[in-house]
Amino acid sequence: MTQHLWERLLEAKSRLEPVQSKYRVLFEDPATPDEPAKVLVPDPNWMACALEGGILPPIETYQRDRDVPDGEPKEHPYTEPIGAMTEEEAIEYLVMKDIDPAVWRDYKGNRTIMKIVPVEMIPSDRSFRNAWRIMQ
């Protein structure tokens, strides 16, 4: 029987060193064009699990679970985990998991609304944070 995802995460937390990703995902939501660009920050413990393998479920299970109503059984905690990913593959997985498909799959416009960038490219001065846009 496959161990529950939460238990796998618990066990991984006790033995894996966190890994700070060198990437961030910049994106804009086409549904709210007046809002500033958002920045997705991978969690270091999650990244350690992704690089280790044998902990996280296939991304397809999260995608199928999007359509499952609240309170109904979800697939992703009980599915056999996948193997190790590279950091680049892990970022792509995270994009598909934590960013709305309207951004990474369905958008057909001409603007660039998503970019994977090195962390050094994210400004650390947040004085004008709400004016951030993705440079075209």
Added chain:
Amino acid sequence: MSTLNVSNISDGTTTVGTSYVVNGSAKAWVNFNGTGTIATRDSFNVASLTDNGTGNYTVNFSNAFGTGDYSFLVSCKQNATSTGPFISTETFSTTSANIRTRNVNQTDVDCEIVSASNLGDLA
């Protein structure tokens, strides 16, 4: 990993049901820098954070919750220039929760450190 199947835990004097321990444990938690380039300091059951703008953050869970009716507890350490902060949570879903930090004038402000924990039933 081995499993201990017991109904109660006792220290010899006080006995408590394991269901209290399981249900009372945080199923996800995070502590992160809310200023500069935001970054997680430590966490559990969190896949990523989204920096949505000034004082506006989203916590994305690795293992989703069964429903959006969980308890989401947030606190933050104000930065030197802000008055407040006041914390609100605007959207709860089974997969993520949003945190807004504002000053006394209801203006969004960044917090130096933000911490959040979730209690509830997992998916």
